[in-house]
Amino acid sequence: RGFIVLEPDTGRLTGNDSGAGRFPTTERILSEFCAISTRDGDLVGKKVLVTAGGTREAIDPVRFIGNHSSGKQGIAVAKAAHLRGAHVTLIAANIDGLNLPGIKTVNITDAESMLHAVENEFTECNILVMAAAVADAKPIKQMSEKIKKADYISIDLEETIDILKAISAKKGKQIVVGFAAETRELLASATSKLEAKNLDLIYVNDVSDGAIFGQDQTQGTILLRNGENIPVSRQSKDTLSDLLLDYALKQLG
DSSP states (O other): OOOOOOOOEEEEOSSSOEEEEEOOOHHHHHHHHHHHHSTTOTTTTOEEEEEEEBOOEESSSSOEEOOOOOSHHHHHHHHHHHHTTOEEEEEEESOTTOOOTTSEEEEEOSHHHHHHHHHHHHTTOSEEEEOOBOOSEEESSOOSSOOOGGGOSOOOEEEOOOHHHHHHTTOSSOEEEEEEEESSOHHHHHHHHHHHTTOSEEEEEEOGGGOSTTOSEEEEEEEETTSOEEEEEEEEHHHHHHHHHHHHHHHHO
8 A cells, every 4th residue: 555566678698588677767756756756646557548640651671651740749748647647648640759658668660560559559548549640541562672753653542440439349348539630621520420430529639731740739629529619729739639638437337
């Protein structure tokens, strides 16, 4: 009673062997301490699954179909959930240099690998926050060698798997949070996505002219299943993360 056990790190041990048994790093100790001591710990005992970044669908060994997502919003959500005491898994799509002590990180590349990673974690989670930007299409055929410029005339595409819809169809008591990046008819598009993909809430923002991508601040609207719309004034992505978790937790009950 009153004790928190910090599991050992995994890595190289005293000899050539490796595994669990290393003393935790200072960064991890501090991160775990902050998660315990800050806020009110309203997510203690909860498991939060977050996706972040942008998927890439390979055309050939050099080129790919992708998007401008930096992963900042998803990372902010993962950090916020961790600081509120949750066990957090972050599925990161093409984000370099991630170092998030106390947060389990799974690195993936494309939509298919993200789907598999989410499926592996979803049944055990309480809240899923799908902040990643998933490419909508992929080449029907991925070339094994670089396409020469003279041969680069057209590419036949097919839709990628709709991860959010596929996962939401399997949910039980989990709360699923989605995102919508739009350039017009924001609320109508977000409402349609909320209903079609069986989401509990969705955050929509205007990305006209590349706005928001890679920025530390955001503004938009949160839409709930009951039809309520909550305007979000310009604020940090950290602040928005806590707001989204607040609404998700209320619906979780």
